[in-house]
Amino acid sequence: xxxxxxxxxxxxxxxxxxxxxxxxxxxxxxxTPTWRERKERSQGLSRLTYEYFxxxxxxxxxxxxxxxxxxxxxxxxxTWPHELIRNLSITFFFVxxxxxxxxxxxxxxxxxxxxxxxxxxxxxxxxxxxSFGLLxxxxxxxxxxxxxxxxxxxxxxxxxxxxxxVVGFISMVPFINKGAARRPVEQPFWAAVGVFGVxxxxxxxxxxxxxxxxxxxxxxxxxxxxxxxxxVTGFISYGLLKTMRxxxxxxxxxxxxxxxxxx
Amino acid sequence: xxDEFMKGLFVLTGGAxxxxxxxxxxxTESFEEGQLVADVTVSQIDIYATVALTLREALFWxxxxxxxxxxxxxxxxxxxxxxxASRRSSD
Numbered sequence: 001x002x003x004x005x006x007x008x009x010x011x012x013x014x015x016x017x018x019x020x021x022x023x024x025x026x027x028x029x030x031x032t033p034t035w036r037e038r039k040e041r042s043q044g045l046s047r048l049t050y051e052y053f054x055x056x057x058x059x060x061x062x063x064x065x066x067x068x069x070x071x072x073x074x075x076x077x078x079t080w081p082h083e084l085i086r087n088l089s090i091t092f093f094f095v096x097x098x099x100x101x102x103x104x105x106x107x108x109x110x111x112x113x114x115x116x117x118x119x120x121x122x123x124x125x126x127x128x129x130x131s132f133g134l135l136x137x138x139x140x141x142x143x144x145x146x147x148x149x150x151x152x153x154x155x156x157x158x159x160x161x162x163x164x165x166v167v168g169f170i171s172m173v174p175f176i177n178k179g180a181a182r183r184p185v186e187q188p189f190w191a192a193v194g195v196f197g198v199x200x201x202x203x204x205x206x207x208x209x210x211x212x213x214x215x216x217x218x219x220x221x222x223x224x225x226x227x228x229x230x231x232v233t234g235f236i237s238y239g240l241l242k243t244m245r246x247x248x249x250x251x252x253x254x255x256x257x258x259x260x261x262x263x
Numbered sequence: 264x265x266d267e268f269m270k271g272l273f274v275l276t277g278g279a280x281x282x283x284x285x286x287x288x289x290x291t292e293s294f295e296e297g298q299l300v301a302d303v304t305v306s307q308i309d310i311y312a313t314v315a316l317t318l319r320e321a322l323f324w325x326x327x328x329x330x331x332x333x334x335x336x337x338x339x340x341x342x343x344x345x346x347x348a349s350r351r352s353s354d
Contacts, residue, residue, distance in 0.1 A: 104284045104287070105283070105284060105287040107294070108293065108294030108295075110294070
C-alpha cells in the first residue's frame with residue numbers, strides 16, 4: 001500500500017495509510033469511543049455480523065493485554081471457536097442435506113451395463129463436453145485452395161489440435177495476467193475475457209450434444225451461436241463493467257485486502 | 264434489508280426442497296424421463312396421495328409467493344410508507 005501518496009483519487013476512507021503488518025492496532029483508552037458506540041447496528045443480520053466481529057475483536061484485545069501474550073503480526077480470527085464453529089455448522093448442513101436427499105429420494109439404479117453391446121449414444125461425462133465439442137469443429141477446418149481444395153489435416157486431427165490450442169491458452173492466462181484485481185470492475189477487460197470463456201465452455205458443450213439438441217434448436221444455428229454468443233456476452237459484460245467503474249472507490253476497497261502480501 | 268432477503272431465500276429454498284421431495288414421490292415417471300413434473304404416477308389416489316398432492320401444489324405457490332412477499336412486497340410497502348410519511352411531514 002505504498003502508492004497512497006501518488007493516488008490522485010480523493011480519500012474516502014479517512015486518508016490513513018493502511019499498514020499490513022498489524023502494528024497499527026492499539027488498545028483503546030478511556031476516551032476512545034468503543035467499537036460498539038461507533039458501529040452499533042440495531043437489528044437483524046447486520047447486528048449479528050457486528051456482534052460476531054465485535055466478540056472476536058474483544059477477545060483478540062483481551063489476549064493482547066495479557067502480559068504473556070506475544071503480539072501477533074497477522075490480523076486473524078482464532079481457529080477455535082470462531083473458524084471451527086462456522087465450519088462445523090456448514091459441514092453439518094451439507095451432511096444433513098445429503099442424508100435427507102438420499103433417504104427421501106433414493107436414486108434410480110439402472111440395470112448393469114452389458115459389455116457385449118455398444119450403447120446407441122456414447123458421451124463423456126458432462127464436465128468433459130467442452131472437449132468433446134472441440135472435436136466437432138470439422139466445418140471450421142479450411143479447405144485450402146493452394147492444396148487444390150484439400151484440407152491440411154483431417155477433421156479429427158483438427159479437433160485434437162483445437163483442444164491443444166484451448167488448453168494452451170488457458171494455461172497461459174495466469175502468466176499473461178497476474179490477477180492483481182480482486183473484483184471484476186477493477187479490470188473489465190480480463191473480466192470480459194473470463195465471461196467469454198465461461199460462455200464458450202457452455203456453448204461448446206451444447207454443440208457437443210447437438211444430436212440430442214436437434215429437436216430443440218437447429219444444428220446450424222447452434223453451430224453459429226456457439227461462436228457468436230461468447231462475443232455477445234463478453235462485449236456486454238465489458239460495457240457493463242466499464243459503466244460500473246464510475247463511482248467505484250478503488251482506495252476504499254483496497255482496505256479490505258490489507259492482508260495481501262506487499263508487492 | 265438483509266434479513267428480508269434471507270427470509271425470502273429460506274422460503275424459496277425450503278419450499279422448493281419439500282416440493283422436490285413430494286414431486287419425486289408422486290409425479291416422477293422414471294429417472295430418465297418425466298422427472299418431477301410428470302402426471303401422477305401412483306395407481307390409486309388414497310388419502311395420503313391426496314394430502315401429498317395438495318401439499319405439493321401449496322408448497323409450489325408458497326415458495327414463489329413467499330419469496331416475492333419478502334423480496335418485493337414488504338420492501339415496497341416500507342418504501343411507500345416512508346415516502347408517504349416524508350411527504351406528510353414536508354407539507
